[in-house]
Amino acid sequence: MTGSNPPCMFEMRPSPGCGYGLYATQDIPQGTLLLRETPVIQIKTEDVEPLDEVDVALAKVLPTLSPTDRDAFHALSRAGRDSDEALDIFNSNAFEVQVDGMDRLALFLTGSRFNHSCAPNVNRDWDPDEQCMSFYAICDVKQGEELCTFYARPLETYAERQRYLTTLGFVCHCSRCDPGEEEGERERLRAESDARVLEYQSMEDALEGHKETDADRARQSVSDMERLVTEEFGPYGVANLFLRGVYAMGREVGLCPCVWDKEYTRHYTERELEMIVICQGDGALAQSYRRFLGS
Numbered sequence: 001m002t003g004s005n006p007p008c009m010f011e012m013r014p015s016p017g018c019g020y021g022l023y024a025t026q027d028i029p030q031g032t033l034l035l036r037e038t039p040v041i042q043i044k045t046e047d048v049e050p051l052d053e054v055d056v057a058l059a060k061v062l063p064t065l066s067p068t069d070r071d072a073f074h075a076l077s078r079a080g081r082d083s084d085e086a087l088d089i090f091n092s093n094a095f096e097v098q099v100d101g102m103d104r105l106a107l108f109l110t111g112s113r114f115n116h117s118c119a120p121n122v123n124r125d126w127d128p129d130e131q132c133m134s135f136y137a138i139c140d141v142k143q144g145e146e147l148c149t150f151y152a153r154p155l156e157t158y159a160e161r162q163r164y165l166t167t168l169g170f171v172c173h174c175s176r177c178d179p180g181e182e183e184g185e186r187e188r189l190r191a192e193s194d195a196r197v198l199e200y201q202s203m204e205d206a207l208e209g210h211k212e213t214d215a216d217r218a219r220q221s222v223s224d225m226e227r228l229v230t231e232e233f234g235p236y237g238v239a240n241l242f243l244r245g246v247y248a249m250g251r252e253v254g255l256c257p258c259v260w261d262k263e264y265t266r267h268y269t270e271r272e273l274e275m276i277v278i279c280q281g282d283g284a285l286a287q288s289y290r291r292f293l294g295s
């Protein structure tokens, strides 16, 4: 589904510590499509070994851009400190995508300006057939708030997130990484957040086994993961994106031979559908869920 681009609901402004960012110019309800954009550069990373040779591929692509696009590329923020300016810009701004099951890095002149947050209010949804990215507000956003997506997986610990973000050349100071007012409180809140994330990760790992052999523990894990995600992301108002994953696991648990519970499956499928509409729009995927529920 291509569709037309929505009216612009954000503007670019300086973002403290992050160069520039995109800020809402109006109140935006959850589920709103913010932007649909085709990448200006795509590099097939599976053809590029070692990955350091992205610079070689980039050097071939840049001269093929129009002068306007090339200027816009060089105006993007640069977090890294490599000597190669173009490579720094690309690494700081490209998103991983897949086409025909193959990994690529894709750079967007507008979408790449969404900064990272570990409590993101913007989801990305890549359409491999149309090769375009849609960006959705996953919660209600107030006028003046920064719109942020994520580069590091939010469901990792503080240290894991920062380790990955360091490879992109920056340190995250989002509200989850720097919570609270004072150092002591910050350490305590980070430790509590990490404990929730680690508990979630171990439940997610164990669920694969429980789904096959232990229906009660599988069901318990799904409700515990829902609680953990709500506790971790609810205070930032961005739990929807992560609940979508938990509800998908609930649906899978309901369909497992050792559980096989139609009502349970239906309950989680309905809730997953609500989250899909918010985080990925009411498109072909949502329709396929409605067909499943109607059958």
Ligand SMILES: [Zn+2]
Binding pocket: 117, 118, 119, 161, 172, 173, 174, 175, 176, 177, 178
């Ligand atoms: Zn962060």
